[in-house]
Amino acid sequence: MLLTQAEENYLKAIFKINEKTNKPASTNAIAKHVSTSAASVTDMLQKLSGKSLIHYEKYKGASLSESGNKTATQLIRKHRLWEVFLFDKLKFPWEEVHDIAEELEHIRSDHLINRLDNFLGNPRFDPHGDPIPNAEGKFMLRNQSTLESLPIGQKCMLVGVTEHSVPFLQHLNGLKIKLGTQIKILEKQSFDRSMIVELDTKTQVTLSHSVVPNLLVKLI
Amino acid sequence: MLLTQAEENYLKAIFKINEKTNKPASTNAIAKHVSTSAASVTDMLQKLSGKSLIHYEKYKGASLSESGNKTATQLIRKHRLWEVFLFDKLKFPWEEVHDIAEELEHIRSDHLINRLDNFLGNPRFDPHGDPIPNAEGKFMLRNQSTLESLPIGQKCMLVGVTEHSVPFLQHLNGLKIKLGTQIKILEKQSFDRSMIVELDTKTQVTLSHSVVPNLLVKLI
């Protein structure tokens, strides 16, 4: 089925809300995601429901149908592959790739995306460490913890971030922290829940509680 | 100024018609280019005129203003750079790149297109041999002739095609003719204006009059 960009954006929003909350996505939550009014969302939910892309009951929120889920997954695949292209090949900083990929993901051509995937070497994760579904829509899973949950003395490596805002990513740039950076936990301050860590550059930095819970790491 | 895709497509159409005819583009000609009705074109011309992107007088056709010309040129730059990407990097055949580039050209990011340009090695011509304007909108010129105009015995090299249709390009594929192919003119049949040529592979082929005038060559 041929969808408009608006329809695609709603499906992606519902996918993300479903994923995060494990509940039907509320009208307001969707409205925030796509930056529009609740009234517009209601209109669109009725339309998407008419096309059997979502399950929707008045006042009860929306969740993706099988075909809606497939569409959303392919969009995420396209988005993340384009992010890899922008980051790996065009050398964009990681905080700039999202907005451009948001446009690129709507280009319609399976042929294109599969060739791009090959050109990029079939990457499994995007520049923020999010998994890239394969052509069949399967996500690669990975053993990962949040930095917050680890004990003093633990050594680990940054493999992902759960926050994608430009200021947050730029803050990490300033701290010389990027994917692959090795981190050793030196201290955990219970007062403000900040953490003192040593990086693989042997430098020590303090990570505040606005940073720590957003870092996904692999134990080493 | 922020333009819609529809507006951009009209500007490109007017650019191409202006370029080919050296006259204001007629409503009907534009309608054919963008596959719509004459009435819709009139509406859009009024809108574009209101934004000072074109010069338009009722019943007299449209031509690009300076700002319209700049916009159209940048679109052509984006289109042709994406074609190079698809052809050189993703290995698409030359007859498939146009349609995908038609979508990609609307992605808005100067940053993106300039990085892409560098990534591709600042190519001056696209996969059909059309010149790619630089960031300032200047087109590279080239000494080229149409194959038709050359005498028997002349040796030359294919540097461009003036016809971009899929069947035409596939026909050339079948003849093993591509950009860079060397051609020596053996015979010119005055009856049907076909031409017998020898390629750099030493094979002889007959080029009919539906082919010959669409081949742009450089003398060697």
Added chain:
DNA sequence: AAATAATTTTAGACTTGGCTAAAAATAACA
């Protein structure tokens, strides 16, 4: 459990870009 608050839906309107049919202007021809 009733009253208030928050969320969601409906109703009606606007913009963009398209359409058809009819009117107006221009071009072509006899």
Added chain:
DNA sequence: TGTTATTTTTAGCCAAGTCTAAAATTATTT
């Protein structure tokens, strides 16, 4: 040059996606 043919514009309508304001439903609080 007058008449017909073609092109272009106007007029009125439609669908998508948005909006605001008001009504309906659900949730929360006292």
